[in-house]
Amino acid sequence: MAKSREEILAEIKKCRAADLSDGMDALGLVNKGSMSTEMRPIRPGISFAGYAWTVRLVPDTRTHKPCETVEEYIQQKNDFCSDAYSFMKELKAQDVTDHVLVIDMDGYPGGVLGSENMMNFHIMGMAGAIVDGGCRDSYECNLQKVNAFSTKRTFHHVTGRMKGDGVNVPVSCAGVTVEPGDYVVADDDGVLVIPQERAEEVVKFAQAILKDDQEARKSHYESLGYQPDETLKRI
Numbered sequence: 001m002a003k004s005r006e007e008i009l010a011e012i013k014k015c016r017a018a019d020l021s022d023g024m025d026a027l028g029l030v031n032k033g034s035m036s037t038e039m040r041p042i043r044p045g046i047s048f049a050g051y052a053w054t055v056r057l058v059p060d061t062r063t064h065k066p067c068e069t070v071e072e073y074i075q076q077k078n079d080f081c082s083d084a085y086s087f088m089k090e091l092k093a094q095d096v097t098d099h100v101l102v103i104d105m106d107g108y109p110g111g112v113l114g115s116e117n118m119m120n121f122h123i124m125g126m127a128g129a130i131v132d133g134g135c136r137d138s139y140e141c142n143l144q145k146v147n148a149f150s151t152k153r154t155f156h157h158v159t160g161r162m163k164g165d166g167v168n169v170p171v172s173c174a175g176v177t178v179e180p181g182d183y184v185v186a187d188d189d190g191v192l193v194i195p196q197e198r199a200e201e202v203v204k205f206a207q208a209i210l211k212d213d214q215e216a217r218k219s220h221y222e223s224l225g226y227q228p229d230e231t232l233k234r235i
């Protein structure tokens with residue numbers, strides 16, 4: 001009997017991106033879901049997996065007007081925000097537990113992810129966020145231990161630079177086409193996207209690869225007198 005999405009995700013979470021990438025190779029899906037090496041975690045040690053919840057942003061043709069008052073600036077920023085962050089309305093209306101926000105902005109260095117909204121995504125139960133674009137407020141994001149990957153780090157705001165162009169549509173993120181609901185796996189090695197229709201098979205190979213690796217590494221730990229750690233008990 002085919003496994004449920006929840007069962008598949010639970011199994012994916014136990015594997016490393018490396019095992020799942022090997023599983024993709026085993027099916028002939030070589031390099032198919034591999035995001036570009038520019039896509040990096042904002043600090044070492046972040047690892048998560050979940051269902052893709054996609055957003056596409058495109059360049060905004062309007063530009064910032066010089067403002068004379070703070071009120072004028074805030075008004076302008078809010079107008080731009082309602083376009084760039086129009087996806088927030090849909091996000092808030094849905095159960096996005098265990099989902100990964102995948103934002104395609106074609107590598108533009110606008111800071112769509114920041115220390116405020118990343119905490120908001122965490123509160124909503126999202127596994128993490130990935131952007132082919134910018135993350136800002138890096139110091140606070142790391143202090144708060146939020147799960148962000150990006151191809152750029154920046155101080156730029158996204159507003160007035162990008163605007164919404166669709167949610168839960170197929171997107172192209174760091175070289176990979178991501179369909180809503182695909183499995184997104186992120187760890188220190190990078191980001192891998194597993195097509196939902198092949199995930200169960202990928203996991204089968206990945207588990208066998210991981211099991212072999214655990215056994216080999218366990219015996220190396222013994223030879224070197226290392227204490228076993230959690231990486232020997234993933235499955």
Ligand SMILES: O=C([O-])CC(=O)C(=O)O
Nearest residue numbers: 112113114115116117118
């Ligand atoms: O304010 C924004 O839109 C982006 C940002 O810096 C944050 O979420 O902290």
Ligand SMILES: [Mg+2]
Nearest residue numbers: 114115116137
């Ligand atoms: Mg901020």
